Amino acid sequence: MKIEIKDLIQDGPKYVLPNISVDSVIFGYHEKELKVLLQRPQGISKWMLPGGYVHRDETIKQAAERVVKNRTGLDRLFLNQFQSFGTPTRTKDSELTPALFAEINQMELDENHWMFDYFVSIGFYSLTEFSKVVPSGEFYLEECTWWNIGDLPSLLYDHQEIIEAALKALRLHIYHYPIGYELLPEKFTLPEIHSLYETILDKTFDSRNFGKKLIATGIIKKLDERRNIGAHRAPFLYVFDMENYNQALENGYALFV
Amino acid sequence: MKIEIKDLIQDGPKYVLPNISVDSVIFGYHEKELKVLLQRPQGISKWMLPGGYVHRDETIKQAAERVVKNRTGLDRLFLNQFQSFGTPTRTKDSELTPALFAEINQMELDENHWMFDYFVSIGFYSLTEFSKVVPSGEFYLEECTWWNIGDLPSLLYDHQEIIEAALKALRLHIYHYPIGYELLPEKFTLPEIHSLYETILDKTFDSRNFGKKLIATGIIKKLDERRNIGAHRAPFLYVFDMENYNQALENGYALFV
DNA sequence: GCAATAGTGTCTGTAAGACAGTATATT
DNA sequence: AATATACTGTCTTACAGACACTATTGC
Numbered sequence: 001m002k003i004e005i006k007d008l009i010q011d012g013p014k015y016v017l018p019n020i021s022v023d024s025v026i027f028g029y030h031e032k033e034l035k036v037l038l039q040r041p042q043g044i045s046k047w048m049l050p051g052g053y054v055h056r057d058e059t060i061k062q063a064a065e066r067v068v069k070n071r072t073g074l075d076r077l078f079l080n081q082f083q084s085f086g087t088p089t090r091t092k093d094s095e096l097t098p099a100l101f102a103e104i105n106q107m108e109l110d111e112n113h114w115m116f117d118y119f120v121s122i123g124f125y126s127l128t129e130f131s132k133v134v135p136s137g138e139f140y141l142e143e144c145t146w147w148n149i150g151d152l153p154s155l156l157y158d159h160q161e162i163i164e165a166a167l168k169a170l171r172l173h174i175y176h177y178p179i180g181y182e183l184l185p186e187k188f189t190l191p192e193i194h195s196l197y198e199t200i201l202d203k204t205f206d207s208r209n210f211g212k213k214l215i216a217t218g219i220i221k222k223l224d225e226r227r228n229i230g231a232h233r234a235p236f237l238y239v240f241d242m243e244n245y246n247q248a249l250e251n252g253y254a255l256f257v
Numbered sequence: 258m259k260i261e262i263k264d265l266i267q268d269g270p271k272y273v274l275p276n277i278s279v280d281s282v283i284f285g286y287h288e289k290e291l292k293v294l295l296q297r298p299q300g301i302s303k304w305m306l307p308g309g310y311v312h313r314d315e316t317i318k319q320a321a322e323r324v325v326k327n328r329t330g331l332d333r334l335f336l337n338q339f340q341s342f343g344t345p346t347r348t349k350d351s352e353l354t355p356a357l358f359a360e361i362n363q364m365e366l367d368e369n370h371w372m373f374d375y376f377v378s379i380g381f382y383s384l385t386e387f388s389k390v391v392p393s394g395e396f397y398l399e400e401c402t403w404w405n406i407g408d409l410p411s412l413l414y415d416h417q418e419i420i421e422a423a424l425k426a427l428r429l430h431i432y433h434y435p436i437g438y439e440l441l442p443e444k445f446t447l448p449e450i451h452s453l454y455e456t457i458l459d460k461t462f463d464s465r466n467f468g469k470k471l472i473a474t475g476i477i478k479k480l481d482e483r484r485n486i487g488a489h490r491a492p493f494l495y496v497f498d499m500e501n502y503n504q505a506l507e508n509g510y511a512l513f514v
Numbered sequence: 515g516c517a518a519t520a521g522t523g524t525c526t527g528t529a530a531g532a533c534a535g536t537a538t539a540t541t
Numbered sequence: 542a543a544t545a546t547a548c549t550g551t552c553t554t555a556c557a558g559a560c561a562c563t564a565t566t567g568c
Contacts, residue, residue: 017276020343020377056375060343084341084379086277086317118313120277120379122341191547208549209531216529232546233538448520465522466558473556489519490565521564530555537548 003055005139009107009115016053018114021121022064023051023159024079025166026072028130028146029183032195035130035146036163037071038153042142043104046095048156049163050144051121064124071144072133078182079126082169083162086120090158105140125166129183171201176252178219178245189227189235193220217253218244260312262396266364266372273310275371278378279321280308280416281336282423283329285387285403286440289452292387292403293420294328295410299399300361303352305413306420307401308378321381328401329390335439336383339426340419343377347415362397382423384457386440428458433509435476435502446484446492450477474510475501 003015012018026037038047052067054060061081069075098116102109109115130146137144147153149167152160173179179200180193190211198204214220221241226234260272269275283294295304309324311317318338326332355373359366366372387403394401404410406424409417430436436457437450447468455461471477478498483491 017375017377019274019277054343054377057345059345060341060377081341084317084338086311086379088314088316118274120274120311120317120377122343122377189547206531206533207547208533211548212550213530229539229546231540231544233540233548235547446520463558463560464520465560468521469523470557483520486519486566488517488567490521492520516568518567519565522562524560526557526559528555528557530553532553533551535549538546540545541543 008053009109012053012114016055019117019119020054020060021051021119022054022060022067023049023085023121023123023162024064024068024071025049025123025125025163026068027125027127027149027166027170027200028133029127029196029199030130032199034149034199036149036152037130037133037135037144038147038155039071039137039141039144041096041101041104041140043100044096044142044156045154046093046156047147047153047159049159060122061124064122068124068126070138071135072128073136074128074133077126077128078179079124080169080173081122081124083165084120084122085158085162086118087158088118090121091116091119093156096156121162123162123166125170127170127179127183174200175255178217178240178248178253178255181240181245187223187225187227187237187239189237190214191235193238213255217248217255219248265310266366269310269371273312276374276376277311277317278308278376279311279317279324280306280342280378280380280419281321281325281328282306282380282382282420283325284382284384284406284423284427284457285390286384286453286456287387289456291406291456293406293409294387294390294392294401295404295412296328296394296398296401298353298358298361298397300357301353301399301413302411303350303413304404304410304416306416317379318381321379321383325381325383327395328392329385330393331385331390334383334385335436336381337426337430338379338381340422341377341379342415342419343375344415345375347378348373348376350413353413378419380419380423382427384427384436384440431457432512435474435497435505435510435512438497438502444480444482444484444494444496446494447471448492450495470512474505474512476505 008015028035028037037050039050040047050067050071052063054063064079065075068077068079098109098111098113135144180196183196184192194205194207194210219241220238223237223239225237227237228234265272285292285294294307296307297304307324307328309320311320321336322332325334325336355366355368355370392401437453440453441449451462451464451467476498477495480494480496482494484494485491
């Protein structure tokens with residue numbers, strides 16, 4: 001169900017749950033860079049996470065999926081709930097008050113408008129190949145772009161804290177579950193998956209030990225095929241062994257204890 | 258702030274956030290038994306988790322602490338947020354409808370009363386020494402008692418699922434952070450802490466390896482003192498090394514990888 | 515002496531982690 | 542030839558996990 005913006009602002013709680021939002025930390029990986037997708041509302045200098053409300057006929061996870069799909073155009077994502085945030089003042093910010101919001105959007109808004117009440121936010125994170133994504137905004141957004149992790153702009157509310165918690169959760173996740181299926185081409189090289197892990201964890205791994213261990217888990221298989229990468233020795237290609245991969249997704253494993 | 262029940266029922270959203278609840282899975286340990294504290298509303302045969310609403314001037318964690326304190330009389334607890342639950346139908350149960358609730362409590366209640374709307378629940382778990390606890394109910398409760406994990410009664414809503422998720426989270430937690438400080442006397446024996454771990458994880462550990470490893474972590478220290486336990490060899494006493502313990506609490510460690 | 519529990523040391527196998535030189539492809 | 546990247550094997554060390562007998566206490 002698509003809800004009109006006007007109806008939402010005027011009569012929100014009729015369509016969505018009041019006092020609850022979902023915020024998504026959308027991580028994007030591409031060629032040794034890890035980024036986060038952020039948006040900036042009109043007339044505001046601070047940036048914020050893509051977020052939204054929970055429709056009355058959907059689950060919180062579906063709400064997060066809808067938000068991510070709206071911003072990235074992608075569905076069938078890796079999407080994990082990691083933590084909920086609820087302190088009475090977390091959504092008070094002098095940068096974005098009801099009065100300012102009303103002025104910028106040329107509307108009338110009560111000081112106690114439901115959108116500016118105490119909100120509990122349920123945090124999800126997602127991880128995508130960012131070259132596949134065409135970031136797209138919405139009526140009230142001025143920009144929506146990728147930012148390098150570790151070089152973030154000034155953020156609204158407690159969104160800085162949410163991003164940090166998401167990154168921590170993502171890194172913990174990686175030690176227990178395989179990743180890469182959504183991020184790498186079907187056939188990839190050892191150096192590629194090696195860089196993926198190093199970038200996300202912000203660590204270096206010895207290439208000999210890394211390959212040894214990853215192959216030992218059984219989640220990747222070597223092909224009898226190489227990729228031509230120009231002026232250097234051609235690397236072998238690998239694919240995920242989906243049976244082992246999915247089993248590790250379900251049961252977990254210990255990588256790099 | 259103490260809110261009167263009547264005001265809450267009639268005018269809830271004025272005092273608390275609508276559509277949000279906190280539910281607490283309160284685990285109790287005592288002499289090799291792991292239990293969960295459950296309550297049963299008047300006139301209902303199914304049991305449920307202690308839960309409550311979030312006051313407009315408190316954080317979600319404070320709300321959970323308040324709930325736990327009301328049921329157990331304990332504060333200064335080990336209390337962790339683990340997951341939020343939100344599906345539109347999760348709080349529909351033929352066992353507890355608005356009509357039934359109204360009838361049992363002899364009041365009038367609209368079919369669309371705010372208490373029976375779509376609720377997103379934020380799950381917390383806590384772990385206490387259950388002999389310290391005097392379970393106490395509230396106006397609408399008929400019973401509030403401990404149930405053995407693995408021998409639970411029929412539960413309202415999705416509370417069975419919430420308990421399972423909490424137990425999983427607790428067990429994961431134990432592999433990464435020390436426990437025991439809230440659960441054991443100041444001076445305790447190796448067999449005591451050994452039983453604690455075995456009970457919570459529902460596993461057995463070789464006593465020689467267990468002691469070796471736990472001491473190696475530095476979180477416990479052997480005293481030159483024994484406990485007299487009657488007709489058997491007197492065991493040595495240990496205390497937690499609070500400096501190492503707290504450090505492990507903050508940074509985590511790997512126990513029994 | 516019996517019953518019940520506490521306490522303790524060694525060995526083996528596995529795997530993590532350190533480490534550097536050779537091979538290949540292009541210009 | 543020069544350059545840039547891919548590829549590979551061995552050694553050491555640490556720790557997990559298996560394993561069983563002796564010590565103590567009260568009755």
